Amino acid sequence: MGSSNNDQNPNNTNLFRKHTWHPETNDLKRERRASGLPGDFSGTASESDQSDSFRKRNYSVGDYVISNGSNGAGGSALTHSWTFQPGRHNQGLYSNNFREAQRQWKRLQEWGEVKETKKIKKRFDRFSGRKFINDYEILSEIGRGMHGKVKLGREVNTKELLAIKIIPKTERRPKLGRANSGSQKEKVRREIAILKKCIHPNVVRLREVIDDPNSTKVYLVLECMNGGEIQWSENQSPFLSVEQARQYFRDVVCGLEYLHYQGIIHRDIKPANLLLSSSGCVKISDFGVSYIARSGLNEENDVELVKTVGTPAFFAPELCWTDLDRPRPKISEAIDVWALGATLFCLLFGRCPFQASMEYELFDKIVNEPLQIPNVPDIGDDGRDLLNRLLDKDPNTRITLAEVKRHPWTIRDMPDFEDWYKGTNPEASGRVEVSNDEVASAISLVGRLRRKLGKLFHFRRPKTQEPESSTSPSDSSLRREPDNASNSSLALSPTQLSDSFNHMSVDKQDKNAGESEESSKKANTGEEVQHLEKPKIDFNWDRSPMSEISNPVEENANIIPEDDYDEDESFDDRTPDSLRMHSGEAGYDVYCQPPTDIHDNHMDYSNRADYDIKREQVPMVAWRDYEHLNRSRPGEDPNYNSISGFLSANGLPMSQAPGTPPYIFEHPMTSSH
Numbered sequence: 001m002g003s004s005n006n007d008q009n010p011n012n013t014n015l016f017r018k019h020t021w022h023p024e025t026n027d028l029k030r031e032r033r034a035s036g037l038p039g040d041f042s043g044t045a046s047e048s049d050q051s052d053s054f055r056k057r058n059y060s061v062g063d064y065v066i067s068n069g070s071n072g073a074g075g076s077a078l079t080h081s082w083t084f085q086p087g088r089h090n091q092g093l094y095s096n097n098f099r100e101a102q103r104q105w106k107r108l109q110e111w112g113e114v115k116e117t118k119k120i121k122k123r124f125d126r127f128s129g130r131k132f133i134n135d136y137e138i139l140s141e142i143g144r145g146m147h148g149k150v151k152l153g154r155e156v157n158t159k160e161l162l163a164i165k166i167i168p169k170t171e172r173r174p175k176l177g178r179a180n181s182g183s184q185k186e187k188v189r190r191e192i193a194i195l196k197k198c199i200h201p202n203v204v205r206l207r208e209v210i211d212d213p214n215s216t217k218v219y220l221v222l223e224c225m226n227g228g229e230i231q232w233s234e235n236q237s238p239f240l241s242v243e244q245a246r247q248y249f250r251d252v253v254c255g256l257e258y259l260h261y262q263g264i265i266h267r268d269i270k271p272a273n274l275l276l277s278s279s280g281c282v283k284i285s286d287f288g289v290s291y292i293a294r295s296g297l298n299e300e301n302d303v304e305l306v307k308t309v310g311t312p313a314f315f316a317p318e319l320c321w322t323d324l325d326r327p328r329p330k331i332s333e334a335i336d337v338w339a340l341g342a343t344l345f346c347l348l349f350g351r352c353p354f355q356a357s358m359e360y361e362l363f364d365k366i367v368n369e370p371l372q373i374p375n376v377p378d379i380g381d382d383g384r385d386l387l388n389r390l391l392d393k394d395p396n397t398r399i400t401l402a403e404v405k406r407h408p409w410t411i412r413d414m415p416d417f418e419d420w421y422k423g424t425n426p427e428a429s430g431r432v433e434v435s436n437d438e439v440a441s442a443i444s445l446v447g448r449l450r451r452k453l454g455k456l457f458h459f460r461r462p463k464t465q466e467p468e469s470s471t472s473p474s475d476s477s478l479r480r481e482p483d484n485a486s487n488s489s490l491a492l493s494p495t496q497l498s499d500s501f502n503h504m505s506v507d508k509q510d511k512n513a514g515e516s517e518e519s520s521k522k523a524n525t526g527e528e529v530q531h532l533e534k535p536k537i538d539f540n541w542d543r544s545p546m547s548e549i550s551n552p553v554e555e556n557a558n559i560i561p562e563d564d565y566d567e568d569e570s571f572d573d574r575t576p577d578s579l580r581m582h583s584g585e586a587g588y589d590v591y592c593q594p595p596t597d598i599h600d601n602h603m604d605y606s607n608r609a610d611y612d613i614k615r616e617q618v619p620m621v622a623w624r625d626y627e628h629l630n631r632s633r634p635g636e637d638p639n640y641n642s643i644s645g646f647l648s649a650n651g652l653p654m655s656q657a658p659g660t661p662p663y664i665f666e667h668p669m670t671s672s673h
């Protein structure tokens with residue numbers, strides 16, 4: 001019954017697809033298959049192939065609510081004492097690379113607690129084109145998910161390769177079928193909260209969270225899984241040998257058992273979320289839709305758990321339940337066991353156990369169609385038995401992970417499996433609690449919004465104290481903005497935030513935030529605050545006394561304000577055309593420095609006119625044709641002559657002269673000093 005559908009090309013169905021670069025080339029993958037080892041990133045890892053392996057899209061229904069549940073906050077049983085003790089027979093699991101697996105795990109343990117960084121600095125080296133985020137150089141893009149992208153990074157000091165996952169804190173434009181911005185925040189929070197606590201050889205390790213309150217994005221610095229996603233299908237045929245599939249399967253079972261022990265249901269187990277280390281170790285990644293139980297996995301279903309998230313092709317029957325006449329089975333960690341079975345099926349046979357082009361058809365098959373196991377490759381009776389028990393439609397009789405670990409197919413060729421059980425027993429790691437508060441405070445809310453509101457608030461603050469009545473509702477919208485700021489989620493403590501999430505106020509927060517942003521935007525664009533103008537080029541220096549403006553930007557001129565800079569854009573892209581003025585043959589661009597926080601610190605916001613004057617009188621001088629200038633003036637000091645030449649050619653007074661504002665030189669030489 002299912003064979004005809006199984007013959008469909010899975011790449012034709014949008015139930016699986018997602019565009020991601022695979023970090024390895026096909027050649028490397030083939031080599032890896034031949035040798036049983038994963039490949040490795042090259043130094044730049046830029047030659048990624050764009051093969052469209054069989055991937056899913058994330059699927060989410062409705063908003064998320066964090067369960068009130070019983071809060072396990074406090075007394076965190078976080079322990080990093082988990083040791084990788086695979087036992088002597090497990091050396092075979094990692095082929096010849098067992099030593100490397102051990103070395104990698106030791107290094108990961110040395111990372112210790114997850115580092116939390118609240119300040120981001122982005123730098124761009126104009127000469128070499130190299131980009132840096134804090135201590136990491138960005139080398140290339142590894143892949144993109146639904147909500148963010150993953151870059152290959154290198155720690156500047158240690159040269160260690162890392163994966164940097166860049167996730168917007170809110171979704172800019174919610175798209176049809178996608179989770180809304182409320183759930184995006186929730187997704188990020190959840191992923192961070194889980195990754196921070198889960199330390200296991202088969203779970204991708206988080207090293208640092210860079211979460212600047214002034215940034216719209218959060219950066220997760222992760223262990224780099226050089227082998228990328230498990231490659232498992234090639235033209236509907238299996239890519240892996242049965243032995244390799246078994247080896248990967250064991251790794252996933254151990255990682256999943258650990259997660260369940262920690263009260264976490266992954267909810268999106270599938271090959272695309274299983275990444276390979278260079279030692280051939282498989283690790284579980286992507287916890288964006290995971291469920292965190294507050295008091296173990298035996299608690300009653302809560303609203304959150306019943307929601308259908310994950311990837312349709314890997315949905316358990318109880319998630320696809322449409323039969324109104326029969327009660328839907330309880331949703332539990334057994335949904336991960338089903339997804340594990342579907343994943344094993346994929347690894348063994350190169351295609352999903354149930355396939356269809358329409359979602360309702362797929363759900364119907366998952367619930368009603370008997371499992372058909374192909375004869376090739378031969379996985380033996382025990383293999384068939386294991387698949388049948390993993391893909392048991394009844395969650396109550398479905399095999400448990402503890403049973404999976406002892407199943408004859410799983411432990412085949414493992415002479416001393418008791419060693420393996422001992423070494424991989426999740427209880428050795430101790431239980432980790434992830435509290436509501438920890439999820440709610442996992443990222444700071446969009447600080448740009450706060451900064452904008454702060455600016456407006458500052459700007460309008462009079463020198464003399466205003467009477468309290470001036471904040472009456474009958475006042476202009478501007479008067480209300482500080483209130484908005486304090487009412488919005490930005491002003492809430494983690495506990496309040498948690499509470500507010502529990503009361504499904506995410507949307508309300510977004511609405512408030514949206515309104516505030518809207519009003520702040522209006523204010524900045526002059527729609528409501530008439531006297532705020534766009535900065536314009538104006539070299540009338542005489543209007544501003546030099547003493548009032550300092551220039552802290554100059555020494556950090558190549559540090560790019562985060563909001564203006566995207567990792568994918570070149571540095572020059574950040575200057576809006578409206579602010580650019582080409583200075584003829586010299587090859588320079590001159591533009592005003594848009595107001596930045598740095599300047600704001602030196603302004604008196606109580607004086608409107610003062611603000612406008614100062615903002616306009618901090619010119620930024622940039623030249624992009626440095627090499628040309630240098631060549632045309634051999635032997636001259638480009639730092640001095642080029643700048644002074646430029647200034648005189650443009651009739652500009654020399655910098656630092658009394659009564660002139662400072663220049664901001666954007667130049668490879670000056671900016672780096």
Ligand SMILES: Nc1ncnc2c1ncn2[C@@H]1O[C@H](COP(=O)(O)OP(=O)(O)OP(=O)(O)O)[C@@H](O)[C@H]1O
Binds near residue numbers: 020143148149272285
């Ligand atoms: N730690 C890592 N090391 C190496 N590659 C990674 C790492 N994390 C993710 N990737 C790669 O980057 C790609 C995008 O990852 P990401 O988690 O954003 O996508 P995703 O799994 O689709 O997530 P989402 O479901 O949130 O869209 C993945 O397909 C994976 O190949």
